[in-house]
Amino acid sequence: MTxxxxxxxxxxxAFLITPFFIPGFYLEGVSAAxxxxxxxxxxxxxxxxxxxxxxxxxxxxxxxxxxxxxxALMLVLTATLVPGxxxxxxxSAFFGAIILSFVSMVLTHLFK
Numbered sequence: 001m002t003x004x005x006x007x008x009x010x011x012x013x014a015f016l017i018t019p020f021f022i023p024g025f026y027l028e029g030v031s032a033a034x035x036x037x038x039x040x041x042x043x044x045x046x047x048x049x050x051x052x053x054x055x056x057x058x059x060x061x062x063x064x065x066x067x068x069x070x071x072a073l074m075l076v077l078t079a080t081l082v083p084g085x086x087x088x089x090x091x092s093a094f095f096g097a098i099i100l101s102f103v104s105m106v107l108t109h110l111f112k
Contacts, residue, residue, distance in 0.1 A: 010111060011037035014104040015085075021099050024092030032084030040078045048074050071097035 015033040072093040
């Protein structure tokens with residue numbers, strides 16, 4: 001249980017840091033960040049594998065670059081479901097997903 005809470009807080013912190021780097025990526029406070037991290041985790045666990053399965057040929061043809069598009073789509077879906085979290089454009093979602101993953105990776109290594 002502590003691993004889940006640690007991961008949730010790391011992702012929430014990543015959600016709070018990302019708007020400083022990406023224009024068009026808006027978050028209205030800590031509670032929205034925690035809820036967004038929770039929804040993001042659920043979407044990546046339940047929905048992302050289906051997208052990855054059905055877009056596997058595109059991922060092969062693009063040498064894996066299409067995975068970034070899937071991450072951006074999952075982030076747009078998260079923003080749609082979470083009140084207080086919005087993304088203005090697909091490019092903001094695309095680069096936001098990259099920064100979010102990077103910040104989450106760095107924070108995970110710092111807290112281990």
